[in-house]
Amino acid sequence: MHKFICIGDVHADFPTMWEALRAASCIDAQGLATPPVQSGAYQVILIGDLVHPKSAQAYTRLTGLRPFDSGDQEHLLIAAREQIKELEKLCTYQRSAPHAIHILLGNHDDNILNPHLILGTSGGIKHVEFDPRRGGVHLPAHLREWMQTFPRDIRIGTLQFTHVSPLPGHQHYDDLFYSDRSPKRWFRDTPEYVDMAGLSFGVYGHTQVDDGILIHRDEQDRPRFAVIDALHTRQYLELIHDEGQQSSLRGIQAVPF
Template identity: 55%
Template structure:
């Protein structure tokens, strides 16, 4: 594995009082190997899967932007299954659900060992785990039904369902917001309107001023895959960080006591 490569000025290794490092990982979509790779590169997880001392102490804060489940593509499902995945085959559904359940338990256990230092934002794919009102899928016709009992899937175990219920609609650090989709409250309400409204995928193109209008100094969002990697728009004060597939994560140095908490940032390749 290559060494992490910053694409911006390095983040200080020692933090003044009040300054904390935030390690932000975009949408996981069952790529747990990628998630752990990012956290290893950031110095946030031990070889045994436990939080490192900086995470346990709160000096490092880990933020996951949601969508922990549902591989993004047919190929990703095939890799998870070890064969060609058929979303209509109950046996295939059960197998990929079991693999993802194992991954979710590992993330839950990691979070539990560092209370207050690991934050998970609720994505729309996480939401349907506990409220299976919609069948999500891809433009290519792939359906994410492995956890939907209405379509032959395996219900999420009760303990994991309760844990997903603790995920955040947003995380605020002073005037910096971390959310799955965007700065508006409606962007975190995964109802019929959300799925019929194109703004969840276009707000940063059509109305990037939403971040400023919301009174935010900076916002960090996922949901829309960044094919060329993490995008940081300093003029409009936001970052789009759904780029785990590109093996990238975002680091921010924040001091919530400042009017503008953002001290520095960098995109890291691992």
């Protein structure tokens, strides 16, 4: 039996991510895995998008610069530096229990590994702090190698964790991904994708939903999937998976902290 602690898109809000991990008893005072995580009884899932603050205000919180200007190279260097410091800490944490701390590759993480497109906020800030062609810096080689190990999909039986949706095409962040509306709308327009994929339950991020974590239920009131891009509402998802039971999933809930 395992308890899964699932945390939504971080987007450089590392202080809140650390608070969630502390609230879930998954990280100790030294920034390492707690005994339940080390033993594997607790499984931590970060759903991806570690980098790139979502708004001008979030960039200001990260850098202390008001206003933050993505056209100013010094501002970009500070934004990169602050994220690199936190990624170093997260790398150390993950490596303290790699069998139980799992980080999925989100589209923003993929973008700094393969910066072929310019992503940005709705307010016009460009996420180019890790793009040297546009005034940013390279992600340090050891962090790049670490992020290249992030899986796009984790499956335990018929339980799935991935950044966007059950569709395999949504795991590849190419030009088509960004021109397609379905990655942001599938859970409202075509929730049957989960059944079509033969899943008992799926955990996804990528899109913020009003009021925090969305737990979708079918017509029989069975939980089918959760959309958990809700760190900004101070929630994480918790579920218990027991391979020895006929009904292997239970305790599915959004946990405030």
